[in-house]
Amino acid sequence: MADATSLTAAAAVAAIDAGELDATELFEAYRVRSAADELNALTWVAPEAPPTPAGPLAGVPLAVKDLFCTEGIPSQAGSKILEGYLPPYTATAVANLQRAGVSLLSKANQDEFAMGSSNEHCAFGPVLNPWDKTRVPGGSSGGSAAAVAAGLAPWALGTDTGGSIRQPAALCGVVGLKPTYGTVSRYGMIAFASSLDQAGPITRDVTDAALLYRHMASKDHRDATSIARPDAIELPSAERLDGITIGVPEKLIAEGVEPGVMQAFRQALTKAQELGANVVDVELLHAEHGLSAYYVLAPAEASSNLSRYDGVRFGRRADGDDLAAMYTRTRHDGFGPEVKRRILIGTYALSSGYYDAYYGRAQRVRTKIADDFRTAFSAVDLIATPTAPTVAFELGSKTADPLAMYLNDLFTIPVSLAGLPGISIPAGLSDALPVGLQLAGPAFSENNLLDAAYALERAIGFSGAPWESAK
Amino acid sequence: MIDRDQVLHVARLARLELEDDEVERIAGELSKVLEHVDAISALDLDGVEPTSHVVDIDTALRPDEVTPSLPRDLVLAQAPAVQDDGFLVPSSKA
Amino acid sequence: MSNWEPVIGLEIHVQLRTNTKMFCGCGLSFGEPPNTRTCPVCLGLPGTLPVVNAEAIHYGLLIGLALGCELAPRSIFHRKNYFYPDLPKGYQISQYDEPLCSGGSLGAVQIHRVHLEEDAAKLVHGGASGRIHGSTGSVVDFNRGGTPLAEIVTEPDLHDATEAAEWLRLLRATLRRLGVSDVNMEEGSLRCDANISLRPAGSTGLGTKTELKNMNSFRFIERGIRAEIKRQTAILDAGDEVEQETLHYDPRTEAITSLRSKEEAHDYRYFPEPDLTPITITQAMLDRASAALPELPLDRAVRFEQQVGISAESARNLAFRTELGDYFEAALNGRTRTDAQALANWIGNDLVARIGNDADPAECKVSAGALAELVSLVQSKAVTREGALQVLDRLVADGGEPHAIIEAEGLGAVGGSDELGPIVEAALAANPDVAEKLKSGDMKPIGVIVGYVMRETKGRADGGEVTKIVRSQLGL
Numbered sequence A: 001m002a003d004a005t006s007l008t009a010a011a012a013v014a015a016i017d018a019g020e021l022d023a024t025e026l027f028e029a030y031r032v033r034s035a036a037d038e039l040n041a042l043t044w045v046a047p048e049a050p051p052t053p054a055g056p057l058a059g060v061p062l063a064v065k066d067l068f069c070t071e072g073i074p075s076q077a078g079s080k081i082l083e084g085y086l087p088p089y090t091a092t093a094v095a096n097l098q099r100a101g102v103s104l105l106s107k108a109n110q111d112e113f114a115m116g117s118s119n120e121h122c123a124f125g126p127v128l129n130p131w132d133k134t135r136v137p138g139g140s141s142g143g144s145a146a147a148v149a150a151g152l153a154p155w156a157l158g159t160d161t162g163g164s165i166r167q168p169a170a171l172c173g174v175v176g177l178k179p180t181y182g183t184v185s186r187y188g189m190i191a192f193a194s195s196l197d198q199a200g201p202i203t204r205d206v207t208d209a210a211l212l213y214r215h216m217a218s219k220d221h222r223d224a225t226s227i228a229r230p231d232a233i234e235l236p237s238a239e240r241l242d243g244i245t246i247g248v249p250e251k252l253i254a255e256g257v258e259p260g261v262m263q264a265f266r267q268a269l270t271k272a273q274e275l276g277a278n279v280v281d282v283e284l285l286h287a288e289h290g291l292s293a294y295y296v297l298a299p300a301e302a303s304s305n306l307s308r309y310d311g312v313r314f315g316r317r318a319d320g321d322d323l324a325a326m327y328t329r330t331r332h333d334g335f336g337p338e339v340k341r342r343i344l345i346g347t348y349a350l351s352s353g354y355y356d357a358y359y360g361r362a363q364r365v366r367t368k369i370a371d372d373f374r375t376a377f378s379a380v381d382l383i384a385t386p387t388a389p390t391v392a393f394e395l396g397s398k399t400a401d402p403l404a405m406y407l408n409d410l411f412t413i414p415v416s417l418a419g420l421p422g423i424s425i426p427a428g429l430s431d432a433l434p435v436g437l438q439l440a441g442p443a444f445s446e447n448n449l450l451d452a453a454y455a456l457e458r459a460i461g462f463s464g465a466p467w468e469s470a471k
Numbered sequence B: 001m002i003d004r005d006q007v008l009h010v011a012r013l014a015r016l017e018l019e020d021d022e023v024e025r026i027a028g029e030l031s032k033v034l035e036h037v038d039a040i041s042a043l044d045l046d047g048v049e050p051t052s053h054v055v056d057i058d059t060a061l062r063p064d065e066v067t068p069s070l071p072r073d074l075v076l077a078q079a080p081a082v083q084d085d086g087f088l089v090p091s092s093k094a
Numbered sequence C: 001m002s003n004w005e006p007v008i009g010l011e012i013h014v015q016l017r018t019n020t021k022m023f024c025g026c027g028l029s030f031g032e033p034p035n036t037r038t039c040p041v042c043l044g045l046p047g048t049l050p051v052v053n054a055e056a057i058h059y060g061l062l063i064g065l066a067l068g069c070e071l072a073p074r075s076i077f078h079r080k081n082y083f084y085p086d087l088p089k090g091y092q093i094s095q096y097d098e099p100l101c102s103g104g105s106l107g108a109v110q111i112h113r114v115h116l117e118e119d120a121a122k123l124v125h126g127g128a129s130g131r132i133h134g135s136t137g138s139v140v141d142f143n144r145g146g147t148p149l150a151e152i153v154t155e156p157d158l159h160d161a162t163e164a165a166e167w168l169r170l171l172r173a174t175l176r177r178l179g180v181s182d183v184n185m186e187e188g189s190l191r192c193d194a195n196i197s198l199r200p201a202g203s204t205g206l207g208t209k210t211e212l213k214n215m216n217s218f219r220f221i222e223r224g225i226r227a228e229i230k231r232q233t234a235i236l237d238a239g240d241e242v243e244q245e246t247l248h249y250d251p252r253t254e255a256i257t258s259l260r261s262k263e264e265a266h267d268y269r270y271f272p273e274p275d276l277t278p279i280t281i282t283q284a285m286l287d288r289a290s291a292a293l294p295e296l297p298l299d300r301a302v303r304f305e306q307q308v309g310i311s312a313e314s315a316r317n318l319a320f321r322t323e324l325g326d327y328f329e330a331a332l333n334g335r336t337r338t339d340a341q342a343l344a345n346w347i348g349n350d351l352v353a354r355i356g357n358d359a360d361p362a363e364c365k366v367s368a369g370a371l372a373e374l375v376s377l378v379q380s381k382a383v384t385r386e387g388a389l390q391v392l393d394r395l396v397a398d399g400g401e402p403h404a405i406i407e408a409e410g411l412g413a414v415g416g417s418d419e420l421g422p423i424v425e426a427a428l429a430a431n432p433d434v435a436e437k438l439k440s441g442d443m444k445p446i447g448v449i450v451g452y453v454m455r456e457t458k459g460r461a462d463g464g465e466v467t468k469i470v471r472s473q474l475g476l
């Protein structure tokens, strides 16, 4: 057969099950490709193929974002402060997948502690976009998205706090699903913002996203915020969108969206209509304030979550004559500028005298945003936006202006704040760079979301991703 | 908006050492972000409950049953400095 | 000099005696080697999450019920953020504005709140222990880190050091009765901080308070509070102002020193713990706690006084020491009927003096039935108090039945003119000068005669009876 790395994960599982493909050979093929990674997408690659595990995923290899703890394997969250850190345990989501039969192939580069939208905020160097190596892959799961897009792995795990799965998936022309908050355990995911962090798949197509999500989701007794899904995840099969109403928050997307992105987005909506969907305007009154609320809540939680990096029990320590000097130098040397920025914003927002004005208000805005979605979903089945307002931008073009960088997550953040599932699929190209279409649904509606994404994926017929060149 | 002293105060709370020439830049960056964030101060949020968790779930409690602790060599394996089977840290300044 | 009234509130941290820690499955540590009761969660390793121990909530509810608190149907954990090596996550998971229990009272002291949190780890300072040679470092042992704590905060209802220590004893008895903690101050399972301020006597406002930290025995609490009251009195008398600060009392030097430097502003940046959803108290949890609630020391003392009919002091002595109270009731309700007050005195004074203040009488060789029998033999004058004390010594040493010991040792009371008459006669004959004085109506030296008879009978005679016989022999 042709190069096995050209198969989607689901196709690889089927080929292995049919005895047409050897799992160890598949792993080895990806290992070789990964070892030759020119994108800086990976921070660790397995030295050899592990024994093929039993289970429905048949030994298909997996790239895992660096911030998932993997026992005895470097888990550094893209940070110097965790350089060389070897956790004594494995994250539940990864363990679930290993039990289902995936083999851990590689750890993927990321923005430090998942704070970033370009994968330039990494201690281990920026990740390049496989479509154009002068451009960013998006972030923070940029290594995962770039690896999948470039065919360094058949699929990957990412995490999404304000768009960190969907935005890099969009910028790399692959599929990224951020599930309903709580359906994938956070245990073993190095935390950025606990009330928002959620793991999900980054894959070549929607079917693979469904397959990977099916096996990573679980109610975990180690995560008090984890929830059992009300239903099992089915592989998508819808061909039409008859009877489906798709809402478009026209006011929210009216400004700041690149023309090429908007054009691809409109074309995708036209395809949806052709498949029978009803496309209507929908109001999300407070969504435009999502970014503000997010840039209070996420840094606030992060400022506390990152207090454990103190040079005492693990990770990097800088010398200091006394305790205070050791703390402040360790954290000065160990954290990059974006992480420091967010720690400072978050500390400020929680500090005495400012809590009500910042944290308290942001939590109330969050309530309003969630309410808006509830109201909207009484009238529509899905909400569609461009995933990001732009295509992949040039390396270094936004690093000097934090706010400009943050604006990249304008459409993904409200969905995160409401804890809802959102998926990004390739909608087309703009100037030869991929554009993402985001679909969001009510909590636990992943099956409907995946079905709609699947039907649209087939109708759009996106192609040209770098991984296909392996064919 | 946010001045040098506030940056230094917050940095102290967060145990972050900042270079002298960083402080002004950070003050500027934080001010810009906070200015944007301040848009929410104009919203009427009276009577709106704050959201800490998006999903409304029952408290997950853990049965009071002992699970194995880690072996000590593993506990100390990643420590930057170890002494007397514990984690060695510099003392606080008197 | 003005007259100042001290106003004292207490903050008590109680280690709960669950099987496992507050947020992880590690067993609690009782002096195990360092860092052998830890896991990724209680070490605060990256990616770990807390999960609340159901039994800690149950113990919290028991405490709340015992103190008459209002139990929050929904309470919330917060993060209290500060850096210290004994705090692995850089924050303590505690409760802030929605604690498990609010209000309530114990005795005359109102309870402000009771909340749950996690204990810090143990930091061994190089300087203090001398264990770390030539270094200025400290060593952290995370065994204790994450032990469940209940923090009990009183209203400022106490007004002197003795009263504070007394009330704390009542609280300790109550917690011990609940079985939720070892409540051992020396071992740190009960820790007490005191908030102390002074105000002009008769006024109702509150002065500036100081917080006196971690006094690890009842004695030190009393002395520490007294010393701080003295210190504040001197400041106010001199017309100066008390500074709000956290203080440490050194019991050896009686010195009070400031714990934290003033530059180090602490701003705990409390916010709701995003890793935990609110604790909802179900009816089943309430029912379980109610059913597990025993009779509390204060209620037992009232019952002992009002229904059993012993003095208030005896009632408190027995009721506030659960083991004594249980022993008392076992003795009182056994086969032998006896006077409750006499029994209370024998247990509270004579038995405790022999077995030690902290011993559980149920574990000594004197069965409750034996003690009841002994007391009833004293009351029926079959044995004198002196004889009975010898019997008690034998019981403590070897156990056994009081009547058998009395018989075997010949400790029964000697009584009646037949037995005592000749001994009294001999006593008077041996002390003619005393006999003369007695005859002349000067009864002062009667003790010489009684003493003689006691010696001869090895204490088995009744002093009153001896006096009666003396009088009749001398025709008085």
Ligand SMILES: [Mg+2]
Binding pocket: C013, C094, C117, C151
């Ligand atoms: Mg406390």
Ligand SMILES: [Zn+2]
Binding pocket: C021, C024, C025, C026, C037, C038, C039, C040, C041, C042, C043, C146
């Ligand atoms: Zn533990």
